[in-house]
Amino acid sequence: MKIGYARISRPDKQDLSMQIQALEKEGCGKIYQDTGSAKNTARPQLQDMLRYAREGDEILVWRLDRLSRSLTDLISLTDDLGARGISLRSLTEPVYQTSGPMGRVVLQIMAVLAEFERATIIERTKAGLRAAKERGVHVGRPKLLSDEQATHIIQELNAGRMSLNEAAGLFGVSRSTITRLRRNLSNGAT
Structure with a gap:
């Protein structure tokens, strides 16, 4: 059959x-x-x-x-x-x-x-992503918040004028996005 x-x-x-x-x-x-x-x-x-x-x-x-x-x-x-x-x-x-x-x-x-073809495609993709990052191109999902918005949120959170929930609601993002933003900025990443 x-x-x-x-x-x-x-x-x-x-x-x-x-x-x-x-x-x-x-x-x-x-x-x-x-x-x-x-x-x-x-x-x-x-x-x-x-x-x-x-x-x-x-x-x-x-x-x-x-x-x-x-x-x-x-x-x-x-x-x-x-x-x-x-x-x-x-x-x-x-x-x-x-x-x-x-x-x-x-x-x-x-x-x-x-398998060789697949490995070659993966290597070319990785090389392209590295080159794009070196040129300053943002790779990955688009940022949900501009740098100005991120700075404003962190300032307000640090000053105690805004809670995580308020920041998330005001900018239309999840609470975890605000938490991740705070963690990345405290580690020196943007």
Whole structure:
């Protein structure tokens, strides 16, 4: 039996329909669908699919990264499937099919390249963030309070003319934001 597995990371920006159509076209009798990061192998539908699959079944995915982004997890998963007599096939990476020894070699090469690509993207992102910080660009969520507002709040709190609740209400932020602001300013951070 052909079993399909489709996954997206972000339902607000991605759609499963393309993967599902491709899996249906390949004749998948059952398609499992997950939403979430591929870093976590405890995805509910993935676990259900792995319990459902039987010897002689073939699991199909749109791409290998729909199944896992970690080389270790991917190899572990394919080893488990192979030991159970279940093959794995990627629709967009046709050279990949685990039914033979060459398939395992190709899997490992592709997984290493995917992991390298992910690590490279992470490094480039970190370098870009460091460079932006060095140029004085604020990185992260936008500040809720201007520097002037922060100074005013701290002065009023220190003078006892305003409570944490009053400051939070006046500026439309949470009490924890005011507490964090006070702690950061007392530590010399802005």
